[in-house]
Amino acid sequence: MRVAVLGASGMVGHGVLDACLRDPRVEDVLVVGRTPLNTVHPKVRQITHADFTDFGALQDELRGLDACFYCLGVSAAGRTEAEYTRITYDYTLAAARAVSADNPALTFTYVSGEGTDSTGTSRTMWARVKGRTENDLLALPVHAYMFRPGYIRPGAGAVSRTAAYRWTYRLTSWLYPLLHRLAPRHTTTTEQLGRAMIATVGLDGRGPHVLDSSAINRLGTPGPAG
Numbered sequence: 001m002r003v004a005v006l007g008a009s010g011m012v013g014h015g016v017l018d019a020c021l022r023d024p025r026v027e028d029v030l031v032v033g034r035t036p037l038n039t040v041h042p043k044v045r046q047i048t049h050a051d052f053t054d055f056g057a058l059q060d061e062l063r064g065l066d067a068c069f070y071c072l073g074v075s076a077a078g079r080t081e082a083e084y085t086r087i088t089y090d091y092t093l094a095a096a097r098a099v100s101a102d103n104p105a106l107t108f109t110y111v112s113g114e115g116t117d118s119t120g121t122s123r124t125m126w127a128r129v130k131g132r133t134e135n136d137l138l139a140l141p142v143h144a145y146m147f148r149p150g151y152i153r154p155g156a157g158a159v160s161r162t163a164a165y166r167w168t169y170r171l172t173s174w175l176y177p178l179l180h181r182l183a184p185r186h187t188t189t190t191e192q193l194g195r196a197m198i199a200t201v202g203l204d205g206r207g208p209h210v211l212d213s214s215a216i217n218r219l220g221t222p223g224p225a226g
Contacts, residue, residue, distance in 0.1 A: 001201055002065050004030040006095055007072030008037060011154050012111050015190025016069050016197050017044075018155065023198055030061065052091040055098035067107040067201045068099040076126035084126060089133045100142045107143040107201045110134065111193075114150040114186065114212065134210070143205035149193060150186035150213050188213045192220030 003020060007013035008031045020026040021041055031037060031046045039046075047061060052072075055062070070092060076084045092110060100106050112134055117127040134146045196211070196219035208215065 001026055001067060001198075002028040002030070003067040003069060003198075003201075004032060004062065004065055004099060005069045005071065006032050007070065007111075008039075009033055009035070010071060010073070012073075012152065012190060012193060013069075013071035015155050016071055016194040019191065019194025019198060020069075023195070026198065030065070032058070053086075053094050055094060059098065059101065062099050063102045065099055065103050065106055067109065067197075068095065069197045070095060070108065070110045073111060076129075081125050081129065085129050088126075088129050089136075092133050093136055096137055096140055096142065096144075100140060104141065105143070107145065107203075107205075108137065108140070109145045109147060109197045109200050110137055111147045111149070114148050116146075116148055118210075138209060143200075143203070144209060145200045145203075146210045147193065147196070147216055148210060148212050149188050149216055151188075152193065153187070153189045155190040186213050188216050188220070192217050194220070195222070196220035 003026055005013060005017050005020065008017045017029065017031065017039065020029045021043055026043065028045065029041075029043045031039070031044055032049050033046070034048065034050060036046050036048055047058060049055070049058060072087075072091060074084070074087050096108050096110075100108065110133070112130045113126075115124070115127050116134060117124070117131040118135055120128055120131060122128050122131070137144045137146065193216055196216045199219040211219070
């Protein structure tokens with residue numbers, strides 16, 4: 001399969017990219033970002049792109065994709081609703097519309113978050129914005145899947161770009177086995193999340209389309225053959 005990964009420089013995106021490079025079913029990975037990664041691999045093609053509200057210049061490169069794994073995201077801390085909406089909603093919808101324009105059977109998988117509000121009634125700004133983003137992605141003519149992970153343990157080399165999250169992971173990562181045992185429905189890893197994203201392509205649009213950590217873990221756990 002041919003896939004695109006957006007947000008590969010972040011913690012989740014790093015895990016997704018690593019899963020793609022390890023999976024023999026993935027033949028080609030198009031990485032789109034503002035700055036190039038240091039990743040050199042036969043599967044990887046990188047495109048540096050500045051304006052995430054307009055992907056028109058990349059349309060030829062986006063043809064023939066089977067999936068887009070959208071991992072770009074920011075913390076809402078210190079941002080106005082307008083700023084957060086531009087990055088979380090505008091960028092995401094622009095990317096989804098661009099990658100689906102010439103790929104009618106495309107799978108679009110979006111990393112949202114536990115606590116996202118699809119009703120638009122939450123007092124929490126980020127939850128409302130992500131809920132609106134999810135709803136409008138699900139309305140597009142693509143096979144859309146919304147990932148709502150809770151606590152994510154980063155794998156080797158995966159580092160959050162948010163300082164507060166980095167400290168949290170450093171202080172709690174050693175506790176993950178216990179956390180996962182106590183709250184398996186709210187915990188996952190970047191490895192399982194990456195494998196689950198690839199697995200959504202094989203679902204061919206079948207539901208459920210909103211997946212919590214437990215569903216992500218089921219999809220991302222290798223079968224008997226590994």
